Amino acid sequence: MGDKLFKSEDIKKIAFLSSLNIHPKEKKFVFVKTNMVKNEYESHIYLSSFSGKIKKFAKGKNPLWSPDGKFLLFTDKKDKDFKGQELYLIPYDGGEPYLLTKIKNGSYSNIKWSDDSKGIYAIKKVEEENDSDVREIESLPVWQNGGSFIERFKYSLVYTTINGKEKEIKPPKDDFEPMFISLYKNKLTVITRKDRVNYPAETEIYVYDLNKKQWKKLPLTFKKVFWLEWVNDKHFVFLGHDGKYGLNTNMHLYYYINKNKIIDLFNNLDLSFGNSLNCDVRFGSTRKIKLIDDTIYFVVTEKERAPLYKITLDGKLEKVLKDGSCEDFDIIDDNLIYINQNFLKLPEVYSYNKNKKLTKFNDKIIKNYTIKPPYYLSVKSEDNTELDVWYLPPYTKENKGTILEIHGGPKTAYGDSFMFEFHLLASNGFGVIFTNPHGSEGYGNDFADIRGKYGTIDYRDLMKAVDAVVEKFNLDKNKLGVTGGSYGGYMTNWIVTQTDKFKAAVTQRSISNWFSMYGTTDIGYYFVTDQIGGHPWENKEKYIESSPLFHVDKAKTPLLLIHSLKDYRCWVPEALQFYTALKVRGVKTKLALFPDENHELSRSGKPDHRIKRYNLIIEWFDKNIK
Numbered sequence: 001m002g003d004k005l006f007k008s009e010d011i012k013k014i015a016f017l018s019s020l021n022i023h024p025k026e027k028k029f030v031f032v033k034t035n036m037v038k039n040e041y042e043s044h045i046y047l048s049s050f051s052g053k054i055k056k057f058a059k060g061k062n063p064l065w066s067p068d069g070k071f072l073l074f075t076d077k078k079d080k081d082f083k084g085q086e087l088y089l090i091p092y093d094g095g096e097p098y099l100l101t102k103i104k105n106g107s108y109s110n111i112k113w114s115d116d117s118k119g120i121y122a123i124k125k126v127e128e129e130n131d132s133d134v135r136e137i138e139s140l141p142v143w144q145n146g147g148s149f150i151e152r153f154k155y156s157l158v159y160t161t162i163n164g165k166e167k168e169i170k171p172p173k174d175d176f177e178p179m180f181i182s183l184y185k186n187k188l189t190v191i192t193r194k195d196r197v198n199y200p201a202e203t204e205i206y207v208y209d210l211n212k213k214q215w216k217k218l219p220l221t222f223k224k225v226f227w228l229e230w231v232n233d234k235h236f237v238f239l240g241h242d243g244k245y246g247l248n249t250n251m252h253l254y255y256y257i258n259k260n261k262i263i264d265l266f267n268n269l270d271l272s273f274g275n276s277l278n279c280d281v282r283f284g285s286t287r288k289i290k291l292i293d294d295t296i297y298f299v300v301t302e303k304e305r306a307p308l309y310k311i312t313l314d315g316k317l318e319k320v321l322k323d324g325s326c327e328d329f330d331i332i333d334d335n336l337i338y339i340n341q342n343f344l345k346l347p348e349v350y351s352y353n354k355n356k357k358l359t360k361f362n363d364k365i366i367k368n369y370t371i372k373p374p375y376y377l378s379v380k381s382e383d384n385t386e387l388d389v390w391y392l393p394p395y396t397k398e399n400k401g402t403i404l405e406i407h408g409g410p411k412t413a414y415g416d417s418f419m420f421e422f423h424l425l426a427s428n429g430f431g432v433i434f435t436n437p438h439g440s441e442g443y444g445n446d447f448a449d450i451r452g453k454y455g456t457i458d459y460r461d462l463m464k465a466v467d468a469v470v471e472k473f474n475l476d477k478n479k480l481g482v483t484g485g486s487y488g489g490y491m492t493n494w495i496v497t498q499t500d501k502f503k504a505a506v507t508q509r510s511i512s513n514w515f516s517m518y519g520t521t522d523i524g525y526y527f528v529t530d531q532i533g534g535h536p537w538e539n540k541e542k543y544i545e546s547s548p549l550f551h552v553d554k555a556k557t558p559l560l561l562i563h564s565l566k567d568y569r570c571w572v573p574e575a576l577q578f579y580t581a582l583k584v585r586g587v588k589t590k591l592a593l594f595p596d597e598n599h600e601l602s603r604s605g606k607p608d609h610r611i612k613r614y615n616l617i618i619e620w621f622d623k624n625i626k
Contacts, residue, residue, distance in 0.1 A: 003370055011610060017347045029048055030063045031349055044057075048359075051351075058088075060097070061074060067114075072092060073087060073100070073113070074088055075087055078099075119160055122181075123178045125155055126154050140525060142522075145599045172190070172217070175193075186209055187207050191205055203222075205218040206218065237255050247527065277304075279419065281420055286327055290331065292332075303443060305325065305416050307326060323416070327339040337350065343374065390434050392432040396426075399475075401503070403481040404465075405421075405433065409439065430481070433466055435462065438461055454490070480625070503557070503558070507575075513573075514528055516573055553585065556587060564605075566596060567599045590620070
């Protein structure tokens with residue numbers, strides 16, 4: 001580790017790695033390296049051997065080999081004025097990329113090659129043009145995060161040959177919103193939303209016989225299915241849950257024999273599928289699960305880590321990768337490659353079989369900059385569960401104060417993953433406290449289930465964590481700050497209405513009023529009913545009790561509100577209401593609105609906006625923690 005201190009602009013020096021894909025015939029693979037160039041992201045596909053001989057292969061992202069290995073499919077945008085997505089093919093044995101197809105005002109997703117490598121199947125999503133600027137809406141949700149109206153979207157399934165000829169497959173029902181597709185021989189399987197309005201969080205599964213050109217609905221009674229792959233002509237494996245703990249119920253892996261025999265491969269394991277560790281150096285598509293013969297490889301969030309597991313169809317479970325955060329992986333013929341990072345190391349590509357790091361894109365940053373491990377504490381919650389708590393001291397001689405960082409979700413987690421923001425705060429003289437209160441991912445369903453409890457046990461967990469760190473390290477309790485985004489923004493708003501413990505606060509993409517959150521956002525009408533309890537007209541008292549806006553008369557802490565104007569996950573009125581109430585009451589407050597950004601500002605916003613956000617946070621704490 002070096003002695004240089006991070007500045008906000010140094011985020012531009014980091015290489016973001018993603019999209020591992022092993023060649024089906026050769027001992028080679030591709031991955032994507034993305035860098036911030038000027039005020040945008042530039043992605044290149046690299047071709048590498050398993051020993052680490054790497055070369056730049058093409059400009060683009062989302063690479064996918066054809067089954068015969070002759071072509072690599074990828075996305076790029078060579079026409080910068082074109083509003084839409086372009087798909088390209090490049091021959092493996094040499095030659096220039098050529099345009100396969102492009103889609104105006106839309107995108108392809110869940111792309112799957114046909115077994116004969118003669119074409120691809122995909123979900124096609126198009127925003128239809130309209131001569132009128134008036135929006136006539138009859139469905140829910142009204143819009144989606146990022147700013148597009150749902151009413152104008154048309155979803156379809158298409159098959160496109162390698163010559164660019166596209167054919168649409170007739171959908172199984174009118175209200176068709178596919179979320180995932182898989183392909184096995186003549187079976188095209190589609191997971192689709194059951195009903196956008198009445199059952200938005202539930203799914204249905206349909207299988208299309210490519211020979212008979214007929215749809216058949218699978219007889220599954222699970223409320224939610226996220227992924228499915230066929231083992232053979234009759235049996236398949238899938239990820240799903242029964243909704244016992246609401247929307248945030250942990251998924252289990254199931255093996256479908258027939259409608260009367262479905263085996264829970266996880267059995268009593270309370271694992272949290274996928275990588276939910278917070279990280280601000282993650283960019284691009286990643287794999288969470290893969291079926292190889294009779295073995296399923298998958299990533300979970302397990303307390304402070306995101307390991308890779310494998311499980312066989314007879315239930316034999318084994319942890320393959322134990323430490324840090326598995327960001328992506330691919331495996332063929334027992335050759336496993338993966339992208340890993342942790343609190344002290346930025347993402348790089350590794351070979352499991354050779355026990356070797358294959359890339360060194362971020363080595364200079366790790367070598368030259370001050371990056372230190374946090375101290376760890378175990379703190380008892382009020383229900384006797386153990387809270388994982390970390391404290392990262394300042395990297396400077398001067399201690400300007402200590403910032404409590406609160407993650408979003410709430411079902412995500414902090415842990416052994418790289419957070420540039422934490423190292424940046426430490427480089428600017430601030431200590432950082434972070435923890436996983438009740439509601440967090442990785443500790444089981446019971447711990448994560450805070451439906452109807454927002455602002456209660458989770459709030460008290462956070463205060464216990466702060467008090468324990470302050471006492472343990474003899475910190476100045478008069479120099480505390482707090483910040484968080486999304487659910488963390490909600491908790492920041494809640495905290496300033498409950499205590500004067502903090503001298504400054506920064507709330508980001510937050511929630512202040514559950515009434516407006518219910519009726520204005522792309523997930524509000526079903527997320528809020530699940531998390532708070534019922535519709536507003538059914539549970540007025542709870543909505544009021546849990547909304548920071550209705551407790552704003554107690555707020556005194558100087559508050560900076562950061563919000564994106566195209567954030568339709570937590571819409572901008574959430575910030576405007578709270579800002580206005582604080583201003584009217586004479587509380588020191590400031591509102592920073594980011595144009596053309598959405599809920600993902602801190603993770604994938606324009607580079608200059610991400611840097612501006614960092615600077616606003618640091619400046620606010622500098623001025624108000626004295």
